[in-house]
Amino acid sequence: MNFAALIIGDEILSGKRIDQHFAKIAALLSARGLRLSRVEYLGDERARIVETLKRSFAAGDVVFSFGGIGNTPDDHTRQAAAEALGVDLVLHPEAEREIRARFADDITPQRLLLGTFPRGVAIVPNPFNRIPGFAVRDHYFLPGFPQMAHPMAEWVLDTYYAHLFNQRPVIDKAFLLTGPNAYESALLGLMEHIVAAYPDLRLFSLPSVGSDGQRKHLELGVEGAEARVDQAMEEIRQEIERRGIAWSWRDQGLRI
Numbered sequence: 001m002n003f004a005a006l007i008i009g010d011e012i013l014s015g016k017r018i019d020q021h022f023a024k025i026a027a028l029l030s031a032r033g034l035r036l037s038r039v040e041y042l043g044d045e046r047a048r049i050v051e052t053l054k055r056s057f058a059a060g061d062v063v064f065s066f067g068g069i070g071n072t073p074d075d076h077t078r079q080a081a082a083e084a085l086g087v088d089l090v091l092h093p094e095a096e097r098e099i100r101a102r103f104a105d106d107i108t109p110q111r112l113l114l115g116t117f118p119r120g121v122a123i124v125p126n127p128f129n130r131i132p133g134f135a136v137r138d139h140y141f142l143p144g145f146p147q148m149a150h151p152m153a154e155w156v157l158d159t160y161y162a163h164l165f166n167q168r169p170v171i172d173k174a175f176l177l178t179g180p181n182a183y184e185s186a187l188l189g190l191m192e193h194i195v196a197a198y199p200d201l202r203l204f205s206l207p208s209v210g211s212d213g214q215r216k217h218l219e220l221g222v223e224g225a226e227a228r229v230d231q232a233m234e235e236i237r238q239e240i241e242r243r244g245i246a247w248s249w250r251d252q253g254l255r256i
Helices: 021-030 046-059 077-085 093-106 109-115 146-160 184-197 226-242
Strands: 003-008 036-042 062-066 089-091 116-118 122-124 133-136 139-142 171-178 202-209 215-224 246-249
Touching: 003 021, 003 046, 021 036, 021 062, 021 146, 036 046, 046 077, 046 139, 062 146, 077 089, 077 116, 077 133, 077 139, 089 093, 093 109, 093 122, 109 116, 116 133, 122 139, 122 146, 133 146, 139 146, 171 202, 171 226, 184 202, 184 215, 184 226, 215 226, 226 246
Parallel strands: 003 036, 003 062, 062 139
Antiparallel strands: 089 116, 122 133, 133 139, 171 215, 171 246, 202 215
């Protein structure tokens, strides 16, 4: 399955808040042998969120949506999800129980709006303050607050997707190439050969530039099953040595 993230909020796009969700969800997935296939950032614009969710529901991916599920006028995610699904909003009974347990005698109609979700969804428990998120069709709608959303996302992964964890151990290895011939355009033929010969691997090419604007090195490597990675790296090594390009190992291979 593909995993994706939607990160919603004008405050992210304006720079008033620094996004913390992308790095965290990528790390949570990586620790379980999974990876993100896409990330989208959206402002608090209901029509755009609706259209994005319609596409996302149709794609069949596992999606973590962060932000916009509050009860203030600038929060649109609950309403957009309901519209994208073609259902109405209702007070979810389990969400109501959690909210009433959280606020006790301090409960108000405004606070109960926090549990008003698209009809037919399940809740995602919130260990931080008991105000839940909701889940439908492999989409998980979580708060924008990292201290709430990240434990909730981890719970979702461990509860629903443990059967996908670490199915195919993956490593990545790379050379650091230096010298006058260690630049991408000079190595395109080699890269194209590796991509064609090893379609099961991911090739990556990452040039590094110093503060003075001068090239420092080129990181060239592949990611995938260990035996195939070693085979491809040996081909790369032979070719760069034939060309007289200086190289060193970036590291001994990081399991991801």
